[in-house]
Amino acid sequence: MSSKSFNNIIISRDALKANYQTLKEKLGLDRPMLSMIKADAYGHGAVEVAKSLSEAGCTIFGVGEVREAVILREADITGEIFVMMGFGREDAKLFFDYKITPVVFSWEAITTLSEIAVKRESEISIHLKVDTGMGRLGFAIEELLDIARKANQLPGIIIGGMVSHFAEADTPEAISNQIAIENFANLRMKFKAEFSASCHLVNSAGVLNFPKAYFDMGRAGISLYGYHPAGGGVSCDVKLRQAMTFTTRVIQVKTFPAGVGISYGHAYTTKKPTKIAVLPVGYEDGYSRSISNKAEVLIAGQRAPVRGKICMNLCMVDVTDIKDVKVGDEVVLLGSQGEDNISADEIADWAGSISYEMLCMFGHSNNRKYID
Numbered sequence: 001m002s003s004k005s006f007n008n009i010i011i012s013r014d015a016l017k018a019n020y021q022t023l024k025e026k027l028g029l030d031r032p033m034l035s036m037i038k039a040d041a042y043g044h045g046a047v048e049v050a051k052s053l054s055e056a057g058c059t060i061f062g063v064g065e066v067r068e069a070v071i072l073r074e075a076d077i078t079g080e081i082f083v084m085m086g087f088g089r090e091d092a093k094l095f096f097d098y099k100i101t102p103v104v105f106s107w108e109a110i111t112t113l114s115e116i117a118v119k120r121e122s123e124i125s126i127h128l129k130v131d132t133g134m135g136r137l138g139f140a141i142e143e144l145l146d147i148a149r150k151a152n153q154l155p156g157i158i159i160g161g162m163v164s165h166f167a168e169a170d171t172p173e174a175i176s177n178q179i180a181i182e183n184f185a186n187l188r189m190k191f192k193a194e195f196s197a198s199c200h201l202v203n204s205a206g207v208l209n210f211p212k213a214y215f216d217m218g219r220a221g222i223s224l225y226g227y228h229p230a231g232g233g234v235s236c237d238v239k240l241r242q243a244m245t246f247t248t249r250v251i252q253v254k255t256f257p258a259g260v261g262i263s264y265g266h267a268y269t270t271k272k273p274t275k276i277a278v279l280p281v282g283y284e285d286g287y288s289r290s291i292s293n294k295a296e297v298l299i300a301g302q303r304a305p306v307r308g309k310i311c312m313n314l315c316m317v318d319v320t321d322i323k324d325v326k327v328g329d330e331v332v333l334l335g336s337q338g339e340d341n342i343s344a345d346e347i348a349d350w351a352g353s354i355s356y357e358m359l360c361m362f363g364h365s366n367n368r369k370y371i372d
């Protein structure tokens with residue numbers, strides 16, 4: 001099929017590579033960095049992102065589920081791939097078939113892997129997840145060493161590492177960060193005394209905020225895509241480049257007199273004669289209904305506010321103050337046009353969300369193009 005949508009997600013490979021390089025330098029060039037490409041690389045496309053980052057020198061990737069790792073392998077992505085969210089018994093064999101690294105947080109998962117390793121006369125390196133205060137996945141701190149020792153006795157199991165995750169690293173002053181770092185550092189000392197293992201804790205916020213918590217590896221997600229985990233208002237010495245741009249085209253321009261209701265529910269009424277441009281973008285495209293009457297877009301380098309409710313695949317913007325807007329004009333919903341920029345942080349503020357969610361929604365709902 002050659003017909004295409006007016007809506008385009010454009011991903012800059014250069015921005016991804018530059019961010020990888022910047023973060024790698026921050027982390028220390030001799031320390032490995034895992035690139036988190038779960039959720040189809042936060043909407044940027046896992047296979048394409050993995051290819052670009054491989055070119056930039058990345059050899060370690062992280063995904064949520066096994067199926068995401070299999071997709072990467074079938075697209076010839078080499079390098080180590082971590083599956084962070086466990087697996088069903090029926091999928092355990094895939095870790096062997098595709099040489100994928102499991103992060104485990106249950107005893108059952110470990111014994112399942114051992115049984116398969118024995119059957120195949122093979123072995124597998126596992127990373128144990130420990131909960132240092134996230135209140136999510138992982139073994140308890142107190143049980144981790146015992147679990148590791150027991151697992152190490154099982155045939156076919158190699159203790160490859162230990163993983164934990166911050167709850168509040170984007171709020172550097174939060175006390176939970178220091179507790180997590182201390183607990184992890186103590187556990188790591190004991191762990192390393194018994195196992196030759198890689199112990200890793202920091203996500204993007206940790207890479208930016210906690211050099212003393214770098215330990216044996218970093219795991220960067222959102223920062224690779226050009227965003228500070230704490231949002232746009234935070235000043236930061238690490239300069240990142242936004243990788244995603246979201247564009248569309250004007251499909252109709254019309255002028256209404258004062259007092260006319262716009263879109264479903266007439267949630268906006270024109271206050272004076274108003275020129276409205278209709279855009280073929282709506283919540284189906286990830287442009288959330290929650291930003292109705294709040295969002296802005298760029299046309300001819302100028303801001304045009306969204307008027308009225310965002311529909312399933314249409315929305316209206318006010319172009320009264322922008323000269324000569326016509327059908328076919330390029331509209332930037334996310335990214336730069338002229339001198340101005342609309343970031344995923346700004347859209348997230350309108351939506352009461354975070355950049356992560358905006359990037360996932362836009363990327364998952366639209367065709368993507370890649371540029372260098």
Ligand SMILES: *Cc1c(COP(=O)(O)O)cnc(C)c1O
Pocket residue numbers: 036038084164165202203204205219220221222223229
């Ligand atoms: C998603 C995730 C990361 C990356 O987090 P960012 O905030 O995007 O850098 C790292 N580690 C784990 C366990 C994760 O789930």
